[in-house]
Amino acid sequence: MTIPVAILGATGYTGAELIRLLDNHPDFEVAHLGAHSQAGKLTADVLPGCAGATGSMTLAAADAVLPDEVELVFTALPHGAAANSVKQALDGGKKVVDLSADFRHQSATTYKAAYGINHPYADLFPEAVYGLTEFARHKVAGARLVANPGCYPTSTLLPLVPLLKAGLLEAGNIIVDSKSGTSGAGRSAKTDLLYCEINESVKAYGLPRHRHVWEMEEWAEAFGGESTQIRFVPHILPMTRGMLTTLHLSGDSVNSWHDILNTAFASEPFVQVLPEGKLPSTAAVKGSNRCDIGIAVLGEQQAVIVSCIDNLIKGAAGQAVQNANIMFGLDETSGLSAHAIWP
């Protein structure tokens, strides 16, 4: 017996990756696809490479009534738009994994600071579980609504939290320098995302305070037990997938940090701590749900940690499926691969 699921926002890059993962999933079955602007078209005509049964489904409107049999809804809509769909799905008795930013915060004030809009359903915040799976597994298991973390926070918090918990980080001086593939910017027809503008170039953006900083600081404290101050600079790279985050850190007992990370993630199926001094590449996680973490000690109180994810998988669709697996009592790794697609 498979579990029927819906994907709203099916025609963006994250939606496309959700479809791919769920198509290969033994327990979930795509039963409904909604899309903001392409309603009425065949999925295969909008998403290159979408084949088989899912490819021949007709896209519904993003706000269409969901079929009764659907038990789980993935919302991959823009922030702001997602909240309404989430509310509607919950009211209809479905579980939800929301890939937007709409339920990632614990207070409406923080949400407004980060996104500049008032939240229509802040009353749902208390039951929303922030689904950074490795640190939230038990809460996810019982959740009706999981807020799937952003890609930058995922690649930042995974290595950061164990060190915060250990109380060894200089928490007021955390510097995070991230490099993202262009798919993270979405599938909008904007001049600055054209091939010829992105190719053979790199730039920083989002300063002085990217929206994800609120999310990082909030959950660093919630999971790590310490209030932090994060200086975050994101960059966009000429590649489609992949995110590399370089954390420039200060603190105590830096020589113990590799062991701390190693221990924290020893039994994790999707987090791999590399041997000390070895540094990860995004090529090694592309197409997988893995986060690879490397560490190099630079001085007595200084270390660099580098983490790599596929922004569309562990940074979005893959982690969403990982959370959904847990919500439905399935094997957490079901339908997900730790093996990269290389080259």
Place this chain on the structure above:
Amino acid sequence: MTIPVAILGATGYTGAELIRLLDNHPDFEVAHLGAHSQAGKLTADVLPGCAGATGSMTLAAADAVLPDEVELVFTALPHGAAANSVKQALDGGKKVVDLSADFRHQSATTYKAAYGINHPYADLFPEAVYGLTEFARHKVAGARLVANPGCYPTSTLLPLVPLLKAGLLEAGNIIVDSKSGTSGAGRSAKTDLLYCEINESVKAYGLPRHRHVWEMEEWAEAFGGESTQIRFVPHILPMTRGMLTTLHLSGDSVNSWHDILNTAFASEPFVQVLPEGKLPSTAAVKGSNRCDIGIAVLGEQQAVIVSCIDNLIKGAAGQAVQNANIMFGLDETSGLSAHAIWP
């Protein structure tokens, strides 16, 4: 009960893709990995992204004795080197899918013309089955040795054979213009394959007669029933995976060709004929075992056919697994996906 398999030549791009596909395969299990130059190393140290059990295997020498339990050997070695390993494996009672060119020809003369060397085991030619799966399924089923087709011949012959069979092609005037991702050139440390030499460039190569022309002409005749003359010009592109082949064709009743192709491949799980006038892209087949075929009629007796494959999958490792599935009586699609990884 899984079937233990060996991969020889595991550390090239084709070998890496074989490992990935077989790692996700429900019935085969990687039991032995051999590599020419990296013997003694951990697989995960040589292949980025290779995780789990296979990643922790130690690479054997390419000519090491194979474990007794191995039932099937994939040889992804250079031509010339492969023949010896194939012979050894067959003598040891194993089945073989050879991804090199060593058993793709029916005569030692043709092999020598194409590859410039004498073949040491031409006596094996009669039992080698040329595994262009869609046209050789029944022979593959009973084969001990399958010669897996080259990527250029695969993308060329799939659309060509049905038209040859129909007797509608001007067979002496077939023009094939192929564009290949750089992974097709292999993983050798050569200056002309460096990132900075390939990036932002395109070039033709292999003229006047690329080695694959012999293979194309031989099997076009064998499958299509007509002697052909193929003018073939391959190009190398600044992308990792993907092959697009443009066939400039002349013949009769060109308006019927779309139907002929449609009928020929109607029940094929991995060949998709697009609606007339729609043209394929390699993006739509990347990561899948699919071949997409489009056709446009240019004039009364002229048409263009465009076919797209992922050169490492339908053009190599994927078709090898497809053949292996048939050799062992498994579902032909087992472990293979028709869904692309996009973007």
Place this chain on the structure above:
Amino acid sequence: MTIPVAILGATGYTGAELIRLLDNHPDFEVAHLGAHSQAGKLTADVLPGCAGATGSMTLAAADAVLPDEVELVFTALPHGAAANSVKQALDGGKKVVDLSADFRHQSATTYKAAYGINHPYADLFPEAVYGLTEFARHKVAGARLVANPGCYPTSTLLPLVPLLKAGLLEAGNIIVDSKSGTSGAGRSAKTDLLYCEINESVKAYGLPRHRHVWEMEEWAEAFGGESTQIRFVPHILPMTRGMLTTLHLSGDSVNSWHDILNTAFASEPFVQVLPEGKLPSTAAVKGSNRCDIGIAVLGEQQAVIVSCIDNLIKGAAGQAVQNANIMFGLDETSGLSAHAIWP
């Protein structure tokens, strides 16, 4: 004394390249920049990398009145829009190099067949000179209006015309397979030109009859003296600049073709015929105004010719400057380089 020039359509990729070339030009000086949608902005804010005096110019509207002192106007506007600006400039006593398609044809019927619209100023056709410089130098010298050739026709006609003139080509069977960098598709905010859609992919487009086929056939006959039939298939590649055209040709005395090309272009500063059997790459012409041509003989009556240009230079802005140099009695190579920017 420099010659003041205007560029209309300054903010597209071709306009940007014109600005760069003219900024480095000893005799022309950019005096006016017009742009369809960015009027009122600083050039440097719209064109990355535009520095110095030109960068600090304010963009005028595309249809603004031109300063009196301007002697030459480059129109890099979309076809249809360009015609009006050309007319206005000529009426104002200026010379014009039009980089659009609006004056590339000799009859309004052909123009309408190719572009689907009626031409408002077909009466100007007789005086418009088709500026494929190498074959039109003398006419360009006396022209008031030069129609700058398209990129596909430039890369096709340069090698084709000498062979047509020699009467050795099978003119009814010319197959042209072109591969273009993405900058050729322009700077419009379209989903299918986004980085993530173009990267790691190749596709054919524009079938059954791309607009440039009319232009190719018309000028192949005009320059080559023979009516031709051209089967043309363009492809778009994951690179910014560069165009490679593969001509699959049949005819007589193919062994003499290299000599014919060599002789035809022996004294050309921007056409380089490679030694027989050597094939060009776009990397070797990127950033230069050169066209590199290679030839390989495939059979008794068959040859392949490969030509490479930088689509924005010899295929657009560079050839426009080359023509402008001639129109003003300057050294034809002034401000242009035959040396590529590599890597």
Place this chain on the structure above:
Amino acid sequence: MTIPVAILGATGYTGAELIRLLDNHPDFEVAHLGAHSQAGKLTADVLPGCAGATGSMTLAAADAVLPDEVELVFTALPHGAAANSVKQALDGGKKVVDLSADFRHQSATTYKAAYGINHPYADLFPEAVYGLTEFARHKVAGARLVANPGCYPTSTLLPLVPLLKAGLLEAGNIIVDSKSGTSGAGRSAKTDLLYCEINESVKAYGLPRHRHVWEMEEWAEAFGGESTQIRFVPHILPMTRGMLTTLHLSGDSVNSWHDILNTAFASEPFVQVLPEGKLPSTAAVKGSNRCDIGIAVLGEQQAVIVSCIDNLIKGAAGQAVQNANIMFGLDETSGLSAHAIWP
């Protein structure tokens, strides 16, 4: 009267760029090309796109005797190898711009710490001028030997030095996160520089202490007047040219930093400080000798500075020509462009 120059190490990426710049230079003329491994070949056969007179020169051995008339030698040889050629050229009465690391340090101890070898001609150190042009113009003017800075130090020191001079930086806590195009890794046939390994990937490397950290710290102190501690993490990106350096800085009066930088570089032809809050991209400096600098204030004592150069131009060959211009009393901008090649 042009000045005859020699380039040793002509066939690497830096050598190729030197040839291109000098070919377009009004006052220098390439009279001799030496190369380690390609001696005896035509330059045009080894360097794609090298045309004209220079392309038809035959490559001499890297250690061949230099022609008498050569007045200036550019050495673009590997460190260690360069020192001998520099010594030989100086002994022959020529001036030298050395693009290797061999004369960038003031003590043999530091050199050995960074490069692991003993320096054969440390006695030349006192007269070698470290040619970070903007801070060393007067010394360069009288120099016989200029040590051309590394690309990472150039992009780091340009924005850093004015702030150090102002005494406002927390000099013990300078964090430098650099992203480099792959051409910076050179033209060696190494597996990890193959197209398929670099494409669609990003990685950090060179930890815990890249060789350029010694150079940065030494010259930060020499030019800035303060001893610094730099934590440096370089990354390699899937693009050919371009370097973006992100400096995560702490200090006092951060709101004044933009003014300080603006003032420092107000009259510099090749350094452009962007309006506050605007961030540079490598696309805007590709093909130019420019360094673009942007600054964003993050907090009371925190700022991020981003600098962009073309690693082969301002980071290597362009700065070398800039220095050579000064050494020979020419206009400093001669043969160099501030205008980028875009797209």
